[in-house]
Amino acid sequence: MPTQPTLERVSDHTGDPGQSPSSDGLKAGLKNRHLSMIAIGGVIGAGLFVGSASGIAAAGPAILISYAVVGMMVVFVMRMLGEMAAAYPSSGSFSAYADRALGRWAGFSIGWLYWFFWVVVLAVEATAGAVILNGWIPAVPQWAWALIVMIVLTATNLGSVASYGEFEFWFAGIKVVAIAAFVVIGGLAAFGLLPGSDNPGAGLAHLTDAGGFMPNGAGSILTGILMVVFSFMGSEIVTLAAGESAEPQRAVTKATNSVIWRIGIFYLGSIFVVLILLPWNDPSIAEKGSYVAALDSIGIPHAGEIMNVIVLTAVLSCLNSALYTASRMAFSLGQRGDAPKSFARTNSRGVPQVAILASVVFGFAAVFFNYKWPDTVFAFLLNSSGAVALFVWLVICFTQLKFRGIILREAPEKLVVKMWLFPYLTWATIGMISFVVVYMLFDASGREQMVLSLLVAAIVVGIAVVRERLGAGQRGAKDEITLS
Template sequence: MTSQPSLAKEGVKQPHKGDDVSLADGSGGPEGSDGLKAGLKNRHLSMIAIGGVIGAGLFVGSGSGIAAAGPAILISYALVGVLVVFVMRMLGEMAAANPSSGSFSEYADRALGRWAGFTIGWLYWFFWVVVLAVEATAGAVILEGWIPAVPQWGWALIVMVVLTATNLVSVGSYGEFEFWFAGIKVVAIAAFVVIGGLAVFGLLPGSDNPGAGFAHLTDTQGFLPNGAGAILTGVLMVVFSFMGSEIVTLAAGESEDPQRAVTKATNSVIWRIAVFYLGSIFVVLTLLPWNDKSIVEKGSYVAALDSIGIPHAGQIMNVIVLTAVLSCLNSGLYTASRMAFSLGERGDAPKSFAKVEGNGVPRTAILASVVFGFVAVGANYFWEDTVFQFLLNSSGAVALFVWLVIAITQLKMRGIILSEAPEKLVVKMWLFPFLTWLTIGGIVFICGYMLVDDAGREQMLPSLGVAALVLVIAVARDRMRAGAAER
């Protein structure tokens, strides 16, 4: 039986040199936890934590979920929300003990083996560079509608270049941009919930909505118009809109007080999901009947604003969606580059990825991520139905793979933390290990259900194929290194 690997000392990257190193007493120094500069302020981390869970998918894709499940989509969001809360609690436990730019990839590396950290790290990087192309294209569509003189590909290029420059300047500039991007999203949804809530009960002056209260939740074929099975269909449709909650644990490694940032973000994830996801969708479903055609045609939020009588609702929402797109693109580039940086530090990516410039940013890791993002953008324009569709499908289930690895890793990391630095266990997973195993079971069930669902299978099979390929490479690398060490 092999002994458990030790946690690396913060600020010292020695996970594979054979020397067990215990956790340092501090929770981060002026140079960050990975040799990166601690350029993110507490307000940056707070807003990244709040806004990180809000993607453009909430604004754009929620209408399809409502059409598929009716009011029962609230149960779908609640089920996935609970899953995300559990996953974030587990990740928070590990990240508060040892903040790192590699986050769950590095923890998997230490707890499960190099193959696990290598595999999930590269899959996560792959997911976010594909997201870069998706978000750049989505933003370009909106901008072209406003200024058609610039072609869509031109806007995509402009957006990518501007945000690449932002990330290259300093981590502080990324944090500042994300602070304002996320702030706009947060204020917009909070205002939507308050204004919509008043209209639901007929308390909003000048509202065009009849103020039906909760009647729309049941007055059109009941709360479960498409049957209980539609709840699972809804789960598949909404699960990926929650991806991004974990970004704050990667960013914490470049903050002034990583442990405090992670603890605060972990403790606040429940109300963030309750207000921004469940709260806003609840308002939509109480303002309009679930089968109102405008929910799909215009988008759920635009349809809801129109029902209230908000003028220019479509353009207002376009501005908010563009902000969400830019926020997701900004964070996606940051996240992909930091994961590439961590892989480079551990010897699982080119060493140049781990080089930090004088301004504290891993320039090569950023540019490498951007290059692949540009390739994906090109594939979207030239081979949308073939190459780009494959990229989308093969990265589609990565969120579930990441959550599954986090849960399995936490099972082992709890013992490592307790044996080496019990004082670092400032965030604890509830009812361990019962809820951890329950979470693992839930994720495995969703993966299995995707295999029998026609739409889900189109994503799960390519994702499994890519994951298997990366895993084979990881195992082969481990065996080659082991053979070289024996010689």
């Protein structure tokens, strides 16, 4: 293993950019419109629609500060990741970068933890989708709906990366249009500018008329941070997908530069509209969910069913991306000798078939656990993967600290995206994320999740260190790559 880490660059595509294979066996089947929508929709998870009500209940209007703080962390982390991904597009993204900058153990550990996170998400989203579909067609049991959803999206991912991109383009498109329409219509209603609206049009009054802006005290902002932080996971997916596009550098640069307005509109904008349409303690928010309650206050008929369709779309989008992301991380781990070699094989369509099927098998098992032992086995899986988002962000920060020097030394012309105020803002972001990790250990609602996540992380890191010391899985010749 070289003492000076080097960069790896996927060779230039040749021939038709829509079908040309890259040097790692994947095909550049994602078009610019696919990547643009993956980037935009990646920050909109089902958690935004179904989980925001609990955050509002905990912090009141001050939940806006919680979203703003977490959003700022994500913007900084994405800027760091964008710096590395623009120089070195890779299906392994931050795991591959950590491998080169921090050591084999780091790439192995964060890669497997990230894979574990997304295969558990498969089960969560499949079950959530099944609940909605069962409500519409109760003759089909929930478990059957979960099975159908998993099979359909598995087939999509096995078809080609273009199939994944096309499905995600439309799924994400529906989410984006729905939230944009909600922000515009809700904003007009809140200020009494929407003809025929049932909302009294109180303007900004609801931000302070029910106990003030921070009705539960300043400490509730931290509680809110813990409740919303995990709904931001997924922003980094575009950096994995860029490795299968014809213009990866352009896609990463565009996604990185647009993350600020995406978070501002879709998270802060939509939650702000909910809070100015209704008092934060309105019972309907807890009963119906924040977005349904807000739509009802405007007087939009069948608001609940409309939102169910949008939530189902968000669920399917998340499930689709979870399978794609888990399989590409498994593929990258296989390439680097940190997973079975079969994971790194692609079929004639440039699809890592074994990596996809392995991820799906674990996902199916997790769905089974959710129905059979929801309060024991599945609860453990859920809690032990819950804090992985924070671990990923920390690894990205520490990797970027070292990776900047590697890029400058070996290929300074590739530094087309730069982290602001380096290294000071990187260290500040590390401090912010570390504070959240420590706070979770002392918070009753987050302690179990953090302790179990740290336990699983310690086991994975331990395995990585033992493997490295034993010299297992030596790098192949093609893993020793340099930027040109």
